[in-house]
Amino acid sequence: MTHLLEKNTPFIFSEDCIQAFQTLKKKLTKAPILIALNWDLPFELMCDASDFAIGAVLGKRHEKHFKPIHYASKTMNDAETNYTTIEKEMLAVVYAFTGE
Template sequence: MDAFQELKKRLTFAPILQAPNWEHPFELMCDVSNSALGAVLGQRVDKQLHVIAYASWTMDPTQINYTTTKKELLAIMFALDKFRAYLLGSKIIVFSDHTALKYLLKYQHKKGAENAMVDHLSRLEREVNPMPIRDEFPDEQIL
Protein backbone atom coordinates (compact mmCIF):
# COMPACT_ATOMS: atom_id res chain seq x y z
CA MET A 1 0.00 0.00 0.00
CA ASP A 2 2.93 2.36 0.65
CA ALA A 3 4.12 1.91 -2.94
CA PHE A 4 0.66 2.85 -4.23
CA GLN A 5 0.57 5.99 -2.10
CA GLU A 6 4.06 6.96 -3.28
CA LEU A 7 3.06 6.46 -6.92
CA LYS A 8 -0.11 8.47 -6.40
CA LYS A 9 1.88 11.27 -4.79
CA ARG A 10 4.47 11.37 -7.60
CA LEU A 11 1.82 11.43 -10.32
CA THR A 12 -0.14 14.29 -8.76
CA PHE A 13 2.62 16.71 -7.81
CA ALA A 14 4.74 18.83 -10.14
CA PRO A 15 6.93 18.39 -12.07
CA ILE A 16 4.89 15.69 -13.79
CA LEU A 17 5.95 16.42 -17.37
CA GLN A 18 8.94 18.33 -18.67
CA ALA A 19 9.81 19.93 -21.97
CA PRO A 20 12.26 18.00 -24.17
CA ASN A 21 15.94 18.83 -24.29
CA TRP A 22 16.97 18.34 -27.91
CA GLU A 23 20.59 17.68 -26.89
CA HIS A 24 19.72 14.37 -25.17
CA PRO A 25 18.48 11.11 -26.69
CA PHE A 26 14.85 10.16 -26.17
CA GLU A 27 13.86 7.02 -24.27
CA LEU A 28 10.66 5.25 -25.26
CA MET A 29 9.23 2.70 -22.85
CA CYS A 30 6.40 0.53 -24.17
CA ASP A 31 4.27 -2.19 -22.62
CA VAL A 32 1.04 -4.05 -23.28
CA SER A 33 -1.63 -5.82 -21.29
CA ASN A 34 -4.34 -8.14 -22.59
CA SER A 35 -6.48 -5.27 -23.88
CA ALA A 36 -4.46 -2.04 -23.89
CA LEU A 37 -1.01 -0.68 -24.54
CA GLY A 38 0.94 2.22 -23.15
CA ALA A 39 4.08 4.23 -23.71
CA VAL A 40 6.20 6.75 -21.87
CA LEU A 41 8.47 9.20 -23.66
CA GLY A 42 11.30 10.56 -21.56
CA GLN A 43 14.89 11.68 -21.44
CA ARG A 44 17.60 10.81 -18.97
CA VAL A 45 19.42 13.82 -17.53
CA ASP A 46 22.07 13.17 -14.86
CA LYS A 47 20.86 9.55 -14.63
CA GLN A 48 17.34 10.77 -13.71
CA LEU A 49 14.45 10.05 -16.09
CA HIS A 50 12.40 13.13 -16.98
CA VAL A 51 9.01 12.24 -18.43
CA ILE A 52 7.94 14.25 -21.47
CA ALA A 53 4.67 12.50 -22.37
CA TYR A 54 2.44 9.52 -21.64
CA ALA A 55 0.20 7.72 -24.13
CA SER A 56 -2.17 4.76 -23.99
CA TRP A 57 -4.57 3.05 -26.33
CA THR A 58 -7.24 0.36 -26.08
CA MET A 59 -6.84 -2.42 -28.61
CA ASP A 60 -9.73 -3.44 -30.86
CA PRO A 61 -11.07 -7.05 -30.73
CA THR A 62 -8.81 -8.18 -33.58
CA GLN A 63 -5.68 -6.78 -31.94
CA ILE A 64 -6.58 -8.41 -28.62
CA ASN A 65 -6.14 -11.78 -30.37
CA TYR A 66 -2.59 -10.94 -31.55
CA THR A 67 0.31 -12.92 -30.14
CA THR A 68 2.26 -11.29 -27.32
CA THR A 69 5.15 -10.50 -29.63
CA LYS A 70 2.88 -8.84 -32.17
CA LYS A 71 1.19 -6.83 -29.37
CA GLU A 72 4.58 -5.60 -28.19
CA LEU A 73 5.48 -4.56 -31.74
CA LEU A 74 2.11 -2.81 -32.01
CA ALA A 75 2.92 -0.87 -28.82
CA ILE A 76 6.26 0.27 -30.26
CA MET A 77 4.65 1.28 -33.56
CA PHE A 78 1.91 3.16 -31.70
CA ALA A 79 4.49 5.02 -29.60
CA LEU A 80 6.66 5.89 -32.60
CA ASP A 81 3.61 7.28 -34.41
CA LYS A 82 2.27 9.11 -31.36
CA PHE A 83 5.56 10.84 -30.54
CA ARG A 84 6.76 11.22 -34.13
CA ALA A 85 7.10 15.00 -33.89
CA TYR A 86 9.55 14.61 -31.00
CA LEU A 87 11.47 11.68 -32.43
CA LEU A 88 12.19 12.61 -36.05
CA GLY A 89 15.88 13.35 -36.43
CA SER A 90 16.65 12.39 -32.83
CA LYS A 91 18.38 9.42 -31.27
CA ILE A 92 15.84 7.04 -29.74
CA ILE A 93 16.33 4.24 -27.23
CA VAL A 94 13.36 1.84 -27.11
CA PHE A 95 12.74 -0.25 -23.99
CA SER A 96 10.49 -3.30 -23.97
CA ASP A 97 10.15 -6.16 -21.52
CA HIS A 98 9.67 -8.64 -24.37
CA THR A 99 13.12 -10.06 -25.12
CA ALA A 100 12.02 -11.94 -28.25
CA LEU A 101 11.81 -8.60 -30.08
CA LYS A 102 15.56 -8.23 -30.39
CA TYR A 103 15.70 -11.32 -32.63
CA LEU A 104 12.98 -9.99 -34.95
CA LEU A 105 14.57 -6.66 -35.79
CA LYS A 106 16.55 -7.59 -38.87
CA TYR A 107 16.12 -5.77 -42.17
CA GLN A 108 14.32 -7.83 -44.79
CA HIS A 109 12.41 -6.89 -47.89
CA LYS A 110 8.70 -7.39 -47.18
CA LYS A 111 5.55 -6.18 -48.86
CA GLY A 112 2.70 -4.03 -47.55
CA ALA A 113 1.63 -4.25 -43.92
CA GLU A 114 4.47 -6.64 -43.07
CA ASN A 115 6.93 -3.83 -43.77
CA ALA A 116 5.41 -1.29 -41.34
CA MET A 117 7.63 -2.14 -38.37
CA VAL A 118 10.84 -2.18 -40.39
CA ASP A 119 9.82 1.14 -41.94
CA HIS A 120 9.38 2.71 -38.51
CA LEU A 121 12.67 1.40 -37.21
CA SER A 122 14.70 2.16 -40.31
CA ARG A 123 14.45 5.93 -39.95
CA LEU A 124 18.00 6.95 -39.33
CA GLU A 125 19.29 9.84 -37.30
CA ARG A 126 20.80 12.39 -39.62
CA GLU A 127 23.37 15.02 -38.91
CA VAL A 128 21.95 18.49 -39.35
CA ASN A 129 24.37 20.83 -41.11
CA PRO A 130 22.47 24.06 -41.66
CA MET A 131 23.58 26.19 -44.58
CA PRO A 132 24.86 29.63 -43.57
CA ILE A 133 22.58 32.52 -44.46
CA ARG A 134 24.25 35.00 -46.77
CA ASP A 135 23.35 38.68 -46.73
CA GLU A 136 24.14 39.16 -50.40
CA PHE A 137 22.95 37.10 -53.33
CA PRO A 138 24.58 36.96 -56.78
CA ASP A 139 21.30 37.99 -58.48
CA GLU A 140 21.30 41.34 -56.66
CA GLN A 141 24.18 42.52 -58.84
CA ILE A 142 22.06 42.09 -61.97
CA LEU A 143 19.40 44.50 -60.69
Protein backbone atom coordinates in the same frame (compact mmCIF):
# COMPACT_ATOMS: atom_id res chain seq x y z
CA MET B 1 -11.15 0.24 -15.09
CA THR B 2 -12.37 -0.24 -18.64
CA HIS B 3 -14.60 -3.06 -17.40
CA LEU B 4 -16.71 -0.36 -15.75
CA LEU B 5 -17.88 0.66 -19.22
CA GLU B 6 -19.74 -2.65 -19.55
CA LYS B 7 -23.45 -2.65 -18.89
CA ASN B 8 -24.65 -3.44 -15.34
CA THR B 9 -21.14 -3.44 -13.85
CA PRO B 10 -21.20 -2.34 -10.20
CA PHE B 11 -18.82 0.45 -9.17
CA ILE B 12 -17.21 -0.37 -5.83
CA PHE B 13 -14.92 2.32 -4.39
CA SER B 14 -13.44 0.77 -1.26
CA GLU B 15 -11.23 2.33 1.42
CA ASP B 16 -8.18 0.90 -0.42
CA CYS B 17 -9.35 2.70 -3.57
CA ILE B 18 -9.70 5.97 -1.68
CA GLN B 19 -6.18 5.64 -0.26
CA ALA B 20 -4.74 4.77 -3.68
CA PHE B 21 -6.55 7.76 -5.20
CA GLN B 22 -5.20 10.11 -2.51
CA THR B 23 -1.65 8.82 -3.05
CA LEU B 24 -1.97 9.23 -6.80
CA LYS B 25 -3.38 12.73 -6.39
CA LYS B 26 -0.41 13.73 -4.20
CA LYS B 27 2.13 12.33 -6.64
CA LEU B 28 0.49 13.93 -9.68
CA THR B 29 0.29 17.37 -8.11
CA LYS B 30 3.95 17.56 -7.09
CA ALA B 31 6.07 19.28 -9.73
CA PRO B 32 7.51 18.33 -12.08
CA ILE B 33 5.64 15.34 -13.45
CA LEU B 34 6.54 16.07 -17.07
CA ILE B 35 9.69 17.90 -18.13
CA ALA B 36 10.27 20.44 -20.87
CA LEU B 37 11.93 19.24 -24.04
CA ASN B 38 15.74 19.47 -24.14
CA TRP B 39 17.06 18.80 -27.65
CA ASP B 40 20.63 18.34 -26.33
CA LEU B 41 19.81 15.02 -24.62
CA PRO B 42 18.90 11.79 -26.45
CA PHE B 43 15.30 10.60 -26.37
CA GLU B 44 14.22 7.31 -24.80
CA LEU B 45 11.03 5.52 -25.76
CA MET B 46 9.47 2.85 -23.54
CA CYS B 47 6.64 0.70 -24.89
CA ASP B 48 4.59 -2.04 -23.28
CA ALA B 49 1.54 -4.17 -23.93
CA SER B 50 -0.85 -6.15 -21.78
CA ASP B 51 -3.66 -8.47 -22.80
CA PHE B 52 -6.00 -5.55 -23.46
CA ALA B 53 -4.01 -2.28 -23.74
CA ILE B 54 -0.80 -0.76 -25.07
CA GLY B 55 1.20 2.23 -23.93
CA ALA B 56 4.32 4.27 -24.51
CA VAL B 57 6.35 6.88 -22.66
CA LEU B 58 8.69 9.33 -24.38
CA GLY B 59 11.32 10.81 -22.13
CA LYS B 60 14.92 11.70 -21.43
CA ARG B 61 17.44 10.48 -18.90
CA HIS B 62 18.72 13.26 -16.66
CA GLU B 63 21.26 12.54 -13.92
CA LYS B 64 20.52 8.77 -14.07
CA HIS B 65 16.77 9.33 -13.71
CA PHE B 66 14.22 8.89 -16.47
CA LYS B 67 12.10 12.02 -16.90
CA PRO B 68 8.90 11.62 -18.93
CA ILE B 69 7.93 14.12 -21.61
CA HIS B 70 4.76 12.48 -22.94
CA TYR B 71 2.53 9.48 -22.17
CA ALA B 72 0.27 7.66 -24.65
CA SER B 73 -1.98 4.62 -24.25
CA LYS B 74 -5.03 2.96 -25.73
CA THR B 75 -7.14 -0.13 -25.28
CA MET B 76 -6.97 -2.78 -27.98
CA ASN B 77 -9.89 -3.65 -30.19
CA ASP B 78 -11.25 -7.21 -30.33
CA ALA B 79 -8.99 -8.24 -33.22
CA GLU B 80 -5.85 -6.85 -31.53
CA THR B 81 -6.54 -8.77 -28.31
CA ASN B 82 -6.07 -11.97 -30.33
CA TYR B 83 -2.51 -11.02 -31.33
CA THR B 84 0.42 -13.00 -29.94
CA THR B 85 2.51 -11.41 -27.18
CA ILE B 86 5.22 -10.31 -29.61
CA GLU B 87 2.63 -8.84 -31.98
CA LYS B 88 1.10 -6.88 -29.09
CA GLU B 89 4.52 -5.54 -28.10
CA MET B 90 5.19 -4.49 -31.71
CA LEU B 91 1.73 -2.91 -31.86
CA ALA B 92 2.81 -0.74 -28.92
CA VAL B 93 5.96 0.33 -30.80
CA VAL B 94 3.98 1.16 -33.95
CA TYR B 95 1.45 3.09 -31.85
CA ALA B 96 4.27 5.03 -30.17
CA PHE B 97 5.55 6.26 -33.53
CA THR B 98 2.30 6.70 -35.44
CA GLY B 99 -0.41 7.21 -32.84
CA GLU B 100 -2.55 4.62 -34.63
